[in-house]
Amino acid sequence: MQEPQVKRSTLRDVAELAGVSYQTVSRVINQHPNVARRTRERVLSAIRQLDYRPNQAAKALATGRSYILQLLMYDIRYSDPLPAMIYQAKKQGYTLLISELSPFAAPEEIRAALDDLTARMIDGLLIYTPTPFFSYTEMRDLCRGVPFVLVGAALGIKSPSVVFDQRHGCELAIQHLLDLGHCQIAEISGQPQHIDAQLRHETMVSILKAHGLTLGPSLEGDFEVPSGYATAQKLLDSGEPFTALFVANDRMALGALRAFHEHGIRVPEDVSVVGFDDMGEAAYFNPPLTTVRQDLQVLAQQSVEYLVSMIGNPSMPVQQRVLYPELIVRGSTAPLK
Amino acid sequence: MQEPQVKRSTLRDVAELAGVSYQTVSRVINQHPNVARRTRERVLSAIRQLDYRPNQAAKALATGRSYILQLLMYDIRYSDPLPAMIYQAKKQGYTLLISELSPFAAPEEIRAALDDLTARMIDGLLIYTPTPFFSYTEMRDLCRGVPFVLVGAALGIKSPSVVFDQRHGCELAIQHLLDLGHCQIAEISGQPQHIDAQLRHETMVSILKAHGLTLGPSLEGDFEVPSGYATAQKLLDSGEPFTALFVANDRMALGALRAFHEHGIRVPEDVSVVGFDDMGEAAYFNPPLTTVRQDLQVLAQQSVEYLVSMIGNPSMPVQQRVLYPELIVRGSTAPLK
DNA sequence: ATTAAGGATGTGACCATTCACAATTAACAC
């Protein structure tokens, strides 16, 4: 039984107990090959006996590496990739530190958040914000040489990044509706500051144009359930006819489904609805939601993996890893009657 | 324009530039009162000029405090209080480090996770697991004197903790159903290893007993949407009659609603459904879900606040802060016809 | 037997900060 307040044992304590120098203990901990078998065993036994754990703060100070990755994101509530990121980071021997920014953070706020980085000797940065604030070179300067990866940023951006091809996902959704015979397609979009939202919107407009169609009634929501509900209601009130609705994310789609239900509009008989994201609950909506799936597991895994390899090799060339969404067809879409 | 790879400036660099000793710079940084006004200004200007940031690793090493709180939890996917915790921690000047455990982690795993604690000089621990693994004294020893708070643990546990009175919440739900005239109440419970699930189940049984009623068909789910769906289906297949259903969380309730819908069973006309948690989407289910709300914001806020005050005052007496859930009545419940 | 090579171990300095204490300076009263 050890006392709770007992001073933690150090490298030196272990060395003394094992009858070797502190350097030898250090070698054992860091798996240095040149330690005699017998000595190593003696040291290991002393470590066990003293319940010794190397002090990371001291190690970070001496080596300049903390084995901490920092995640900068704008709204943790809906961070579905978060668990996968934590898991991946751990798997690679890192711990993830999470910092939140306000929804549409000012550059100043980002700058301030990046200060932690210097202070905590962060090894790498994952930046997961809806808006790209800085150019690559600006970002590079701000990060003071710490490697970073933009997660879910704009396609084509010239920074280390892992992104979904939003355009492709959007095409899948619209093409699906067109194939079903719909030509009056309404939209509930996300905030235009949100880069993904903007891309989804633009793609939609351009595809319809390419088919000689024009966009039906279109309103802007904020990605939350209530806004989907309110917006769908306004869409109905507007009186403009539509037979299909493209919603920029599943959460708003849920709100829209509710609004339709309350107005006696049947989905998919009267209106087909397509969402975006494929959140876990989407398959159990009423009706189950046809949506565009983004595999956030892969996003997280790729982001962390890329970042860690940048840390290992700082001169690695800048790349953008592109992931492709896929369409999941469920009960909320049907052929136009 | 500073070079990206430039060596970070230190206390000494600032001191030299300001023409004072490093100690004086340290005093300025830590807002020590006894520094001459002019000197302080000179130092501050040098700090700005060099873009100096104190090194947290060094500070942690010297002071033994890291200003990091560690959160140990079992499944990050459904951690709704997480954002609030991060926010609260930041507000109090701490950063939150998140470690995940497997769903029903072995004591060994917890022990291993606690090692980070020593290594990283963690200031305090938030433990958010569905099962209490250790007694207070065991926990105290494991934490090696680092203060900890159990979040959402069992009511009555003799450890620093912040909990919801599950029994009360459950009573609200059942009483509501009884008031509506239901006396054949079915249940979808959570895993019995999950302390909350068990409490909800036990309370339900005992309340019904007190009213001279017996529990209708009851099956166990795993808190996920699909299990709610599958379990509800089995409930129907069993043929045992029931007019109301109590589901141990909203997520499973969503699955159950879907199953009922597919079987042509109307909610609430044929069956009333009550959930638990009041997740954000619950108000938009079809029908909107009557449920027991747990204010996770308050849970998070209280937990962090309590932990931080324990850090400030280690001899603080052990307490349990109890929060009370409330019933939110929506469209999924109706009087028995 | 002698020597070179290399494995095993130890020593001193250093990482960026704080702490305890010492030393200097200024301020004020007598």
Place this chain on the structure above:
DNA sequence: GTGTTAATTGTGAATGGTCACATCCTTAAT
């Protein structure tokens, strides 16, 4: 002008590790 006190500033050691280098001891080759 001197002493006393308080405010301001500086010094050395410590925190718990790592790194570069030096030393010692084997071992095998000449």
